[in-house]
Structure formats: structure tokens, C-alpha cells
Amino acid sequence: MQTHDVELTELSQNQKDPTGKQSDSVVRTFWRYTIPAVAAMMVNGLYQVVDGVFVGHFIGADGLAAVNIAWPVVGLIAGLGTLVGIGAGSLLSLFRGAKDSEQAHAVLATSIWLLLILAMTTSLGLYASGSLLLDVQGASGEVLRFGYSYLSVFGWGALATMAAGALPMLIRNDGSPGVATRLLILGALTNIVLDYVFIVLLQWQLAGAAWASVVSQSLVGILALSYFCSSKAGIGLSLSRLTFSQKLAGRTLVQGASGLAMFLYFAFITALHNKQLLTYGESLHVAAFALIGYIGVIYYFFAEGVASGMQPPVSYYYGAGQIEKIRATLKLACQVSLSVGLVIVLCLNVFPEAIVSFFTQDQALLNEAQHGARLHLSMVFLDGFIFLAAMYYVALDQGGKSLLISLGNMVIQVPFLYLLPEQFGVDGVWLSVPVSNLVLTLIVAPVLWRDLSRLKQVAEVRG
Numbered sequence: 001m002q003t004h005d006v007e008l009t010e011l012s013q014n015q016k017d018p019t020g021k022q023s024d025s026v027v028r029t030f031w032r033y034t035i036p037a038v039a040a041m042m043v044n045g046l047y048q049v050v051d052g053v054f055v056g057h058f059i060g061a062d063g064l065a066a067v068n069i070a071w072p073v074v075g076l077i078a079g080l081g082t083l084v085g086i087g088a089g090s091l092l093s094l095f096r097g098a099k100d101s102e103q104a105h106a107v108l109a110t111s112i113w114l115l116l117i118l119a120m121t122t123s124l125g126l127y128a129s130g131s132l133l134l135d136v137q138g139a140s141g142e143v144l145r146f147g148y149s150y151l152s153v154f155g156w157g158a159l160a161t162m163a164a165g166a167l168p169m170l171i172r173n174d175g176s177p178g179v180a181t182r183l184l185i186l187g188a189l190t191n192i193v194l195d196y197v198f199i200v201l202l203q204w205q206l207a208g209a210a211w212a213s214v215v216s217q218s219l220v221g222i223l224a225l226s227y228f229c230s231s232k233a234g235i236g237l238s239l240s241r242l243t244f245s246q247k248l249a250g251r252t253l254v255q256g257a258s259g260l261a262m263f264l265y266f267a268f269i270t271a272l273h274n275k276q277l278l279t280y281g282e283s284l285h286v287a288a289f290a291l292i293g294y295i296g297v298i299y300y301f302f303a304e305g306v307a308s309g310m311q312p313p314v315s316y317y318y319g320a321g322q323i324e325k326i327r328a329t330l331k332l333a334c335q336v337s338l339s340v341g342l343v344i345v346l347c348l349n350v351f352p353e354a355i356v357s358f359f360t361q362d363q364a365l366l367n368e369a370q371h372g373a374r375l376h377l378s379m380v381f382l383d384g385f386i387f388l389a390a391m392y393y394v395a396l397d398q399g400g401k402s403l404l405i406s407l408g409n410m411v412i413q414v415p416f417l418y419l420l421p422e423q424f425g426v427d428g429v430w431l432s433v434p435v436s437n438l439v440l441t442l443i444v445a446p447v448l449w450r451d452l453s454r455l456k457q458v459a460e461v462r463g
Contacts, residue, residue: 026328034309036177041305046188051209052294054195056359061287066146068290069139072267079263080118081165087256089173093312097319104235106245113244119159126155138278150206157214163221174234191216254399261406272417281426288368291359299344303384306337307391314395341381372430379434382441412436
């Protein structure tokens with residue numbers, strides 16, 4: 001039995017602590033999983049931020065705009081990896097909480113097959129329609145040329161991108177969050193070094209940035225597979241058990257659909273923003289949007305890390321019937337995520353130039369990015385709440401509700417993206433996300449509160 005299984009079992013047994021500090025175990029467990037998960041996600045976000053720094057300083061505004069034009073497609077590839085990672089990871093924790101090692105092994109094997117199938121399908125799709133996906137956003141000239149060179153590399157490296165997103169999540173759910181974090185740190189450091197070599201020394205431009213990401217992601221994927229083939233893994237991987245379960249594949253896809261939907265949300269909304277910014281503005285505004293995205297991704301990955309760190313213990317508590325600990329964990333996660341989001345909004349309003357100048361020294365781009373960041377990220381902390389709500393339902397094996405939240409996050413922005421720019425021009429584009437986040441939160445929060453109350457009532461009846 002793995003160390004964290006022992007720990008969580010002991011915590012469940014000590015629910016009625018005579019000292020009155022039964023919540024201490026929830027706090028310790030939350031931070032034990034959340035700190036590595038946040039570190040892992042922040043490191044993952046560092047891939048994008050480092051690319052932005054090198055592209056902004058060594059290629060310029062056209063390079064930033066091209067990355068943003070290509071990102072919806074790259075985000076889809078990463079989202080498919082997250083789909084497998086979240087879906088299989090939640091099932092892995094559930095089966096381990098129920099002490100069903102046979103099903104846990106089957107989930108791991110099925111997840112490997114899913115990665116291979118999805119990667120092959122995506123690569124073929126990219127080669128068939130990669131340039132079309134850039135054309136529909138309105139890209140042209142140097143932006144289109146740069147974007148296609150960037151995207152083409154990910155056609156070759158789709159499997160690496162998916163594996164680097166999925167396998168560390170599975171390692172974390174296997175009881176080794178520290179191993180997952182160290183792998184991603186290694187990948188990020190490799191990416192920084194290769195960005196310098198490929199972009200600055202070899203002058204491969206945007207293709208160099210893409211190759212730096214793919215090579216570093218390949219390293220993470222290979223080492224993650226090595227972990228599951230070693231004696232350190234609680235749920236090991238072997239050729240004799242490398243079978244595909246159609247039933248578990250279906251459950252994995254449903255459970256992880258919210259994770260994919262989050263990336264689809266970013267991809268879809270980014271593409272719509274690009275289109276509207278080119279309609280009501282120019283390529284400089286797309287470059288500013290890319291720069292704002294690099295700032296926002298710092299919080300997005302932090303919030304997603306908190307949500308991912310919350311998932312394993314909540315899944316375990318649900319399997320073990322510890323309902324009060326689920327409520328306490330969700331409350332703590334909300335406090336952490338919302339607090340950090342509010343601090344980021346404050347910093348953007350007090351020190352905007354210092355933050356934006358980290359990516360560029362172009363004065364026109366600096367001015368537009370500062371203005372856009374204040375508007376576009378004014379409600380960014382609500383994204384953290386939405387991520388947590390979606391992940392909460394994943395942890396409770398209610399992937400359908402999680403998917404509805406994630407899809408709602410995408411759909412609800414469409415009318416605002418088309419109506420607000422007609423009234424306010426480019427400022428309307430910047431304001432569409434904060435307005436839609438506020439509306440969605442007002443819908444999701446009461447539903448989440450109702451479901452938590454019902455869960456408590458069921459626990460009391462069973463008790």
C-alpha cells in the first residue's frame with residue numbers, strides 16, 4: 001500500500017479527534033497535494049511564459065501575434081492530454097480509495113492507448129487542415145507565415161504534448177506528487193535552455209520556440225513512462241497488462257471532458273478574440289492580447305493547480321464516505337484561489353508597466369497591453385472559482401455536470417464578444433471575458449451550494 005493511502009486512511013479514522021482539531025488532517029492533506037499540483041501547473045505555464053519572453057524580445061509583435069493565432073490549435077492538443085490526465089487520474093484515485101487495484105491497473109493501461117489514438121488522429125487532422133485554422137481567424141502576411149511554421153512542429157510532436165500533460169497527472173494520482181512536480185520542473189528548465197539555443201543562437205524564429213517545447217515535453221513523457229515501469233510506481237505498467245478497456249475509456253473521456261472543455265474554452269475564446277481584434281483593431285491588438293494572455297496564464301495555471309490538487313483527496317473522501325472533509329477541502333480551495341486572484345488584479349492596477357515590460361519594450365505595444373490587461377483581467381479571480389466548481393464534480397464522479405460548467409464558460413462569452421465590441425470597439429473585446437465570468441458565477445454558485453447541502457443531508461441520513 002502506498003504512503004498516501006496509509007495517510008488518508010488514518011485521517012479518515014481520526015475524523016472525530018478528541019482535541020477538536022479534526023480539520024487539521026484536511027488542511028495537511030490539501031496542502032500535501034495542492035503545493036505539488038500548483039508547482040507542476042506553474043511550471044507547465046512557464047513553457048508559455050518563457051516562449052512569450054523570447055518571442056517578444058527576439059522576434060517582436062508579429063511573432064507574438066502569430067503565437068496567439070496558432071495557440072487555439074496548440075491548446076486543443078494540450079487539452080486532449082489534459083482530458084486523459086484528469087479523466088484517468090480521477091478514476092485512478094477512486095479505485096485506489098476503494099482498494100480495487102485490478103481496475104486501477106486497467107485505467108492506467110487504457111489511458112496509454114487513448115493517448116496514442118488521440119495523438120495519431122490529431123496529427124493527421126493538423127496536416128489536413130492546419131493552415132485553414134489560421135486563415136479563419138483572419139491571419140495574413142508575416143503573422144500567417146510565422147503561425148504556420150509554429151503550428152507545423154506540433155503536428156510532429158502531438159504525442160509529446162499530450163503525454164507531458166497527462167502522465168504527470170497520473171503520477172500524482174498514483175501517490176507521487178513530488179515526482180510529477182520534479183518532472184515538470186525538469187521539462188521547464190529544458191525548455192528555457194532550448195528556447196535560447198533555437199531562437200537566439202540558431203535563429204529558427206517561431207519554429208525554434210515550438211521545437212523547444214516539443215523536445216522538452218518529449219523528455220517529460222519518456223521519464224514519466226519510465227516511472228510507471230519502475231518499482232516506485234504503486235500502479236505499475238507492464239506489457240502483460242497493456243490492454244484496452246472500452247468501458248474504462250468511455251468513463252475516462254466523460255470524466256476528463258471538463259478538462260478538455262477548459263482548453264477548448266481557451267482555444268475557442270482566443271480564436272474569437274483574435275477575429276474580433278483584427279476586425280475592430282489591428283495586429284498590434286492581437287499582439288497585446290497574446291501578451292495579456294502570458295500574464296493571465298500565471299493565474300490560470302495557479303488556479304488549475306489548486307483545483308487539480310483538490311481532486312485526489314476529494315475523490316478519496318467521497319469513496320470513503322467522508323462528506324464533511326469534502327466540504328472543508330472545497331472551502332479551503334476557494335479561499336486560496338480567490339485570494340491569489342484578487343492580489344493579481346491589484347498588482348495589475350498598481351504596477352501595470354513593470355509587469356508588461358517583462359515581455360516587450362515596444363512602447364505602442366506596452367501602452368495597449370497595459371490598457372487591455374486592466375480591463376480583460378479585472379475579474380480573473382472568478383475563473384479560479386469556475387475551475388474549482390468543474391473539478392469538484394469531476395472528483396465526485398459527476399463528469400456531466402463538470403462538462404456543463406466548462407461548456408457554459410465557453411458558450412456564455414459568445415454573445416458578449418459580438419455585442420460589446422459593437423458598442424465599445426476594442427474595449428468591448430477586452431470586457432467580454434470579465435462580464436461573462438460574472439454572469440456564469442452567478443449561475444454556478446447557487447447550484448454548487450445546493451449540491452453541497454444535498455450531499456451533507458445524504459451523509460446525515462446514512463450516518
